[in-house]
Amino acid sequence: MVERVCIYPCGGIKKTEATVARIAAYLVNEDLLPGQTMILCVPAFLRGVEEDLVMLEDYPTVVIDCHSENCATNLLYLSGVTPAARIFIPEVAEHFNISYESERRELKPGAQQLAQAVADETARVAGAMLNNKAYSYEKQQIKTKTYLAQANLPVDPFDYQKIKPGIYRPRNMPDFFPEGSDD
Amino acid sequence: MEIVNKVAVYPCGGGGFPLSSVARYATFIVTEDMLPGETEIVDAARLINGMSDEVELVENHPTIIIDGCAYQCGSNLFRLLNLKPAVRILSTVISQLPPTFV
Numbered sequence A: 001m002v003e004r005v006c007i008y009p010c011g012g013i014k015k016t017e018a019t020v021a022r023i024a025a026y027l028v029n030e031d032l033l034p035g036q037t038m039i040l041c042v043p044a045f046l047r048g049v050e051e052d053l054v055m056l057e058d059y060p061t062v063v064i065d066c067h068s069e070n071c072a073t074n075l076l077y078l079s080g081v082t083p084a085a086r087i088f089i090p091e092v093a094e095h096f097n098i099s100y101e102s103e104r105r106e107l108k109p110g111a112q113q114l115a116q117a118v119a120d121e122t123a124r125v126a127g128a129m130l131n132n133k134a135y136s137y138e139k140q141q142i143k144t145k146t147y148l149a150q151a152n153l154p155v156d157p158f159d160y161q162k163i164k165p166g167i168y169r170p171r172n173m174p175d176f177f178p179e180g181s182d183d
Numbered sequence B: 001m002e003i004v005n006k007v008a009v010y011p012c013g014g015g016g017f018p019l020s021s022v023a024r025y026a027t028f029i030v031t032e033d034m035l036p037g038e039t040e041i042v043d044a045a046r047l048i049n050g051m052s053d054e055v056e057l058v059e060n061h062p063t064i065i066i067d068g069c070a071y072q073c074g075s076n077l078f079r080l081l082n083l084k085p086a087v088r089i090l091s092t093v094i095s096q097l098p099p100t101f102v
Helices: A016-032 A042-047 A050-058 A071-079 A089-095 A109-131 B018-034 B044-048 B052-060 B073-080
Strands: A005-009 A037-039 A061-065 A085-088 A160-164 A167-170 B007-011 B039-041 B063-067 B087-090
Touching: A005 A016, A005 A050, A005 A071, A005 A109, A016 A037, A016 A061, A016 A089, A016 A109, A042 A050, A042 B044, A042 B073, A061 A071, A061 A109, A071 B044, A085 A089, A085 A109, A089 A109, A109 A167, B007 B018, B007 B052, B007 B073, B018 B039, B018 B063, B044 B052, B044 B073, B063 B073
Parallel strands: A005 A037, A005 A061, A061 A085, B007 B039, B007 B063, B063 B087
Antiparallel strands: A085 A167, A160 A167
């Protein structure tokens, strides 16, 4: 059980799914779990803004990857921090059979529906961390690796284990869904 | 010296302040409506992860940075990567703050 959960949506801009990730993070942070979640601002984190460093080190982070390029996951890898869970947008879309438009400036109805689905899944995972008394999180320490923009990243740096469609957990991180629950 | 055939635009990639959304939206307007084909958005997430097309974009073309807030994270990322932007846009709201803050 933890006090708050950090949400890290893909910080990209070129893909529709990046906008979906960002809107989903706002839905979780403002509507579904207000006061219990924080959004990681990547540029601020890279600049060393204290609050962004603290939220990443002291609280479990749910990353929202928008594409198989895994930019959100890989940034955490470059930072030496293991996420508590990962939401993978393409699988969420497939699982809920949501087709969506390619507009990225403002989301159209299909993409808006996907953002809500991603938000619901993210809140389900974060809610489990917040409410499961058996869940514990050990603080981590940022150890920034020095090869930004060098393209020599491993394919699956955290050895993700698939928990549900679109929901993953690094192999060495604790379970968040309570034992015996429907989740 | 080569003629510039494309300009990269890197808007603040943040999520904590409304001005970061303003920067992103402005970039979509430039790249999709005003100068399509002549400008391209820099995707910071892909750049940090070393995607070759993203790295080539900022290495081979002049980049306009749109900083979203006084933290100037857009400019700072380029400093971290040892790149120099061609120009930086700072929103009026931010530029009116005291110089020590900006």
